[in-house]
Amino acid sequence: MTPLGGLRALVTGGTSGIGRGIVERLRADGADVVFTGRSQERGAEVESATGAAFCHADAAQPPDVERSVAWSLERLGGIDALVNNAGMIFQGGIESTTPAAWRELLAVNLTAAFLYSKACFVPIQEGGGGSIVHIASDTAIRGIASIAAYSVTKAGMRMLSDMLALEGAPVNVRSNAVCPGDVVPGVQATPVGFGDHAEDPTNWTLPPAGRFGTAADVASLVAWLVSDEARHMNGATIRIDAGMGAGIVTPSSTGS
Numbered sequence: 001m002t003p004l005g006g007l008r009a010l011v012t013g014g015t016s017g018i019g020r021g022i023v024e025r026l027r028a029d030g031a032d033v034v035f036t037g038r039s040q041e042r043g044a045e046v047e048s049a050t051g052a053a054f055c056h057a058d059a060a061q062p063p064d065v066e067r068s069v070a071w072s073l074e075r076l077g078g079i080d081a082l083v084n085n086a087g088m089i090f091q092g093g094i095e096s097t098t099p100a101a102w103r104e105l106l107a108v109n110l111t112a113a114f115l116y117s118k119a120c121f122v123p124i125q126e127g128g129g130g131s132i133v134h135i136a137s138d139t140a141i142r143g144i145a146s147i148a149a150y151s152v153t154k155a156g157m158r159m160l161s162d163m164l165a166l167e168g169a170p171v172n173v174r175s176n177a178v179c180p181g182d183v184v185p186g187v188q189a190t191p192v193g194f195g196d197h198a199e200d201p202t203n204w205t206l207p208p209a210g211r212f213g214t215a216a217d218v219a220s221l222v223a224w225l226v227s228d229e230a231r232h233m234n235g236a237t238i239r240i241d242a243g244m245g246a247g248i249v250t251p252s253s254t255g256s
Helices: 017-028 040-050 062-076 099-126 148-171 215-225
Strands: 008-011 032-037 053-056 081-084 130-135 173-180 237-240
Touching (some): 008 017, 008 062, 017 040, 017 081, 017 215, 032 040, 032 062, 040 053, 053 062, 062 099, 081 099, 099 130, 099 148, 130 148, 130 215, 148 173, 148 237, 173 215, 215 237
Parallel strands (some): 008 081, 032 053, 081 130, 130 173
16 A cells, blocks of 8 residues: 555546546545546445545536535645546547537546646645646557547547646646556446447457456556655656557467
C-alpha cells in the first residue's frame, strides 16, 4: 500500500470499472475521496462499500462539473489530487461515427477532463501542490481503427496532460497520463442510442503476459502517481498493458 493519509482526492466516473478500483485503492491507502458518476444506485453502493463520498454528476454537462468540484472542495476542505477517469466508447471508424456520438465522446472523454482540470488547478496549487492523473488509453499512443473516435479523444487527453504538466511544473501541480490496455470488463459507457457498443472482453486478443488487466492494476499505478513518492513524475505518459504495445508478437518472440 502507498501511504496517502490526509490526501484529498476527486475521482470522476468512480462508480464502476477502473474508476471504482481507483476509489477503493485510494480509500484503502488512507485518502479522503469524493467520486462522481451518473448512477445514483451504483454511487450509493460504492459509497457504502468504501466510505468515499458520492457526488451525482454527469461529466458531459459543464454545470455538473462546476457543481461537483465546488461540492468536493467544501466536503474535503481542498483538493490535492484529481483523477480524470470518466469516459465512454464508440465502436466503428470515423466514417461511421455519427456527429451526435462524436460530440458526446468529446464532451465526456476530453472536454470534461479539461473542465475538471481547469477547475481544480488553482485549488491544488493553493493547497501546496499536488497531482492530476488522466486515465487515457493505449489508443492515445497507438490508435485502433475499430474505435477510431475514442482513439482521437484519448489522444487529445494525453496532450492535455502534457500541457497541464508544463503549466503546473513551476507551481508544483503535476500532470500525468495513464494509458491502460484491455482491462476487464472493458468500457461500458456509450453514447446515447449505442448501448450495444460497450466493450466485450470475449473479442479481445490476450496480451503477451497472458492475462488482461484489472481495475486494481491501474489503481496501483494511480495511487503511486498521486503520492509524494512520485513527486518527480510530471508530464509522463505511462502505458500499462502487459506488453501489448511493446511490439508485434510473433511465435518466436513468445518462445514457441
